[in-house]
Amino acid sequence: MPELPEMQALAERLDAAVTGTSLASVQPIQFSALKTFDPAPESLIGCAVTGIGSRGKYVVFDFDRYRLLVHLSQGGRVDLERPPKKTRPKVGVVRFGFTDTGQGSAAGAGISILIKEFGTERKAGWWVLRSGDDGPLTRLGPQPFSDAFEGLLLSSEDRRRVHTLLRDQRFVAGIGRGYSDDILHRAGVSPYTALAALDQSERRALFDAVREILTEGLAAERRRTGGLPTKIGDHFTVHGRWGQECPRCGTTLRRVSYESHEVTYCPHCQTDDKVLADRRLSRLLR
Ligand SMILES: [Zn+2]
Numbered sequence: 001m002p003e004l005p006e007m008q009a010l011a012e013r014l015d016a017a018v019t020g021t022s023l024a025s026v027q028p029i030q031f032s033a034l035k036t037f038d039p040a041p042e043s044l045i046g047c048a049v050t051g052i053g054s055r056g057k058y059v060v061f062d063f064d065r066y067r068l069l070v071h072l073s074q075g076g077r078v079d080l081e082r083p084p085k086k087t088r089p090k091v092g093v094v095r096f097g098f099t100d101t102g103q104g105s106a107a108g109a110g111i112s113i114l115i116k117e118f119g120t121e122r123k124a125g126w127w128v129l130r131s132g133d134d135g136p137l138t139r140l141g142p143q144p145f146s147d148a149f150e151g152l153l154l155s156s157e158d159r160r161r162v163h164t165l166l167r168d169q170r171f172v173a174g175i176g177r178g179y180s181d182d183i184l185h186r187a188g189v190s191p192y193t194a195l196a197a198l199d200q201s202e203r204r205a206l207f208d209a210v211r212e213i214l215t216e217g218l219a220a221e222r223r224r225t226g227g228l229p230t231k232i233g234d235h236f237t238v239h240g241r242w243g244q245e246c247p248r249c250g251t252t253l254r255r256v257s258y259e260s261h262e263v264t265y266c267p268h269c270q271t272d273d274k275v276l277a278d279r280r281l282s283r284l285l286r
Helices: 004-018 135-139 147-155 162-167 177-187 200-221 279-285
Strands: 023-028 049-055 058-063 066-071 076-081 092-098 111-117 125-130 254-257 262-265
Touching: 004 049, 004 058, 004 076, 004 111, 004 200, 058 135, 066 135, 125 135, 147 200, 162 177, 177 200, 177 262
Parallel strands: none
Antiparallel strands: 023 092, 049 058, 058 066, 066 125, 076 111, 092 111, 254 262
């Protein structure tokens, strides 16, 4: 699932590719993905792109009078098409065509951005808003690199488990299942500890780990070119690596499985050498 590093690096690539051009076409492919009806998507045609950025798991396209949000959810991916295409692939959600930038080998041909969907549960969506309208962004918590998040993490008396909190987009925007495993491993904190139970030094370690892991992830993501490929998340240190050795202490990494995801942790570094019950495993043994 794309998280802050994937989204921010993707927004940087899209910004370099189309900021300064104008929107030439909108081709909805999967109609339920459009979450707004006013302004109409056609309003964007002819508008100049003034900048592209990311907030949480959204890509934010700013135009002179409008803004366009794209949420990739779990299985959303992006193709940068140069020259632009008109095909209607089965996995297609929507395609945006842009005028030519006048640069590069394909100058004159323009470029298109195809949003694709490979997920089954929560799906990619897009929103057309007027400038200044934050739409669904108002539901997002602070950015992980903000002072607001630092203050929240160091002082909150929230009793939820830290793994749950880090993935809650209203608590902090842009962290999901993958980086939360790596962050908690880096901080040496059990995924099942309540935030309220952590002392100041543990909270500081957790905050530092959030910044370090996301910064490292962003550096890795900035090595990509083009859109966002189907396979991502290959640079995690512990997420998805249960059964392998902990990169810090050599203990075998363990997991706790849920219906739709699993939490990976190191018993030595994070849970005082305790192996946590894994529901999937106990079901098989019963
Ligand atoms: Zn370890």
